[in-house]
Amino acid sequence: MTGAESQQDGIASILAEFVSSADYGNCAELLSEESLSALESRIVGSGTSPADSVRKALSCLRGDFSLDYDDLLFGGNYVARIPQAIARNHLLGRFIVLGNGLDGCGERFGDPTMNSVAEDYTSLMDLVVCKIEKYTGEREYSLNESDIPEVVRYLNAIQLLLKYCWDMLDMSSSLTPTLFKKRCFRMRGKLNSLLDMSMYGKDLPALAEALGEISSTVDDILEDQRLNDLQKARNDRYLESKKRLYNYTIRVSEDLNNQIEACDPYDFTHRSDLKKQLDAVLRFMHSFEKDR
DSSP states (O other): OOHHHHHHHHHHHHHHHHHHTOOTTTHHHHTSHHHHHHHHHHHHTTSSSHHHHHHHHHHHHHHSSOOSHHHHHHHSOHHHHHHHHHHHHHHHHHHHHHHHTSTTOOOOOOOGGGGGHHHHHHHHHHHHHHHHHHHHHHTTTOOOGGGHHHHHHHHHHHHHHHHHHHHHOOTTOSSOHHHHHHHHHHHHHHHHHHHHHHTTTOOOHHHHHHHHHHHHHHHHHHTOHHHHHHHHHHHHHHHHHHHHHHHHHHHHHHHHHHHHHHSOTTOHHHHHHHHHHHHHHHHHHHTTGGGO
């Protein structure tokens, strides 16, 4: 085994141990700043250079864990693996930021799958709600004490997904802050409807507490000013990009009109081709009406 292969295996072993240890009981502690800083120090010191260490860590995180959204669904037991998926994604994002902050590296690190992580988390959240609906439906919407651990496990999964989806939202995420808020509000309404009916007339404190934590988190999300500011920044960027494109189409349409005016009136083929191009540009311009 070469030195490079040995270093790769060492980094892979450190990351595998970290990610596989994630569960519902320790995820917050594992992903704390203190824990992550200690892990970064171990990884950075395992390669020939910081950039090399980051490169190898990202390669491992992308390929070694089978924790992407499709992997979780096809694997079947995705509820149990949600903490591991969150830990892997958290590390992936952190090492990308770390690599891009290195002085004199000359390399830009990134991963396009990170843009859809928040969207994946809300999709998983909806699937867990469906599991709760199926579970309570099979018990005719009347839960007993023996049913509570399973339902609380599902609620803990939703709470974890809520928290880390909230953290993952940024300018590049495919999920917008406004849509995230709407999905959280709808999800809470459906959960309350299902579980209020299933708890009716019964004292189930563990279930009521888990449901209350989700409701409180959703309230915080709905009131979060950072999400409002992020949505405004995304809107401003979107409008600015559309403005430049719209102005470009205006210049193209003016140029085509000038070409038609200068065209030989007897060159019907050329004139027809120019008119078709102009019609296509005008149709494209009309598509901006909804944004104005």
